[in-house]
Amino acid sequence: MTHRGRIVQSTGQWYEVAYAQGDDSQTISCRLPGRFRLEDHKLTNPIAVGDYVHFSRNDDGSGSIEEIEDRQNYLIRESTHHKEGNQILVSNIDCAYVVQSIKKPNIKRGFLDRFLVTCEAYQIPARIILNKMDLAEDKDKPHIDNLAELYDSLGYNVLLTSIKDEESLERLKEDLQDKTSVFVGPSGVGKTSLLNHIEPSINHKVGAVSDYNEKGVHTTTFAKLLPLQLGGYLVDTPGLREFGLVNIEPWELSLFFPEMLEFRQQCKFNNCTHSHEPGCGVMEAFEEGHIHPDRYDSYLNILDSLEND
Ligand SMILES: Nc1nc2c(ncn2[C@@H]2O[C@H](COP(=O)(O)OP(=O)(O)OP(=O)(O)O)[C@@H](O)[C@H]2O)c(=O)[nH]1
Ligand SMILES: [Zn+2]
Secondary structure (H helix, E strand, C coil), rough: CCCCEEEECCCCCCCEEEEEEEEEEEEEEECCCCCCCCCCCECCCCCCCEEEEEEEEECCCCCEEEEEECCCEEEEEEECCCCCCEEEECCCCCCEEEEEEECCHHHHHHHHHHHHHHHHHHHCCCCEEEECCCCCCHHHHHHHHHHHHHHHHHCCEEEEEECCCCCHHHHHHHCCCEEEEEEEECCCCHHHHHHHHHHHCCCCCCCCCCECCCCCCCCCCCCCCEEEECEEEEEEEEHHCCCCHHHHHHHHHHCHHHHHHHHHHHCCCCCCCCCCCCHHHHHHHHCCCCCHHHHHHHHHHHHHHHHCC
């Protein structure tokens, strides 16, 4: 007889699997039998935190993983152990939140757009958190409103938060309920602070540099799923900062800009990069004001980095 559960943590050899036991949630340490082989040779791990699995119980109280369900999506990073290949960091994510602060540090549009492209490429729904709203002055507000309007119109919900504004945190909690979510964003924007307010039991150190040990050496860390009292999980993975755009060809980039989809079909060349080609539907749409100049600018910047890779 097998049971269904979800991997919430891993040491590389053992997998902690959470499963429902009546109304409660339990965990069991499981091993992955050697017969599981990598089918996709670009990946270095056959199983990842976030995977839904079926396991059987052993006499000693441990479990054996019998089956891994197909993944809805996953985030990868280039493996640090293997020269080639990517490691799945975490799978089955319902929503990725790109966290930025409106001040200290300022909003980084480049980071934001790059990350949204990554989410589109990995088929992970994305939302945006603009944090530290308590630092906004009256003169900043029109700019913030414009930004929120732009990204909302592209299908990325924008949440305005401050750890000093309880109401904004309640809205965020409602958003997170019963979902598996991940927070990403530059250093210092308040990711840890937000997590601590949402789930005080997590109690991470604010301002801690979690990615590196005291000597500044990168430490290999596996992702974890932190259960939320309100239902759902938050992904805790320091390695997320390094993850970038893997395997995107320059001509594909516009597939991940929702506002370009309609216009790219009108391009004369089907491998058009919308940067210099004649008969380009995207450039025409930009000139007619259908694509925001800042987004087109981000597009060109990312294209440039893909072409020079
Ligand atoms: N004014 C204000 N300060 C905040 C807010 N949220 C976080 N901070 C402060 O911003 C600083 C950085 O917060 P962290 O939570 O460590 O930021 P982080 O994004 O987790 O940073 P890394 O761990 O480096 O990625 C701390 O001094 C927090 O107290 C907010 O809403 N308003
Ligand atoms: Zn084009």
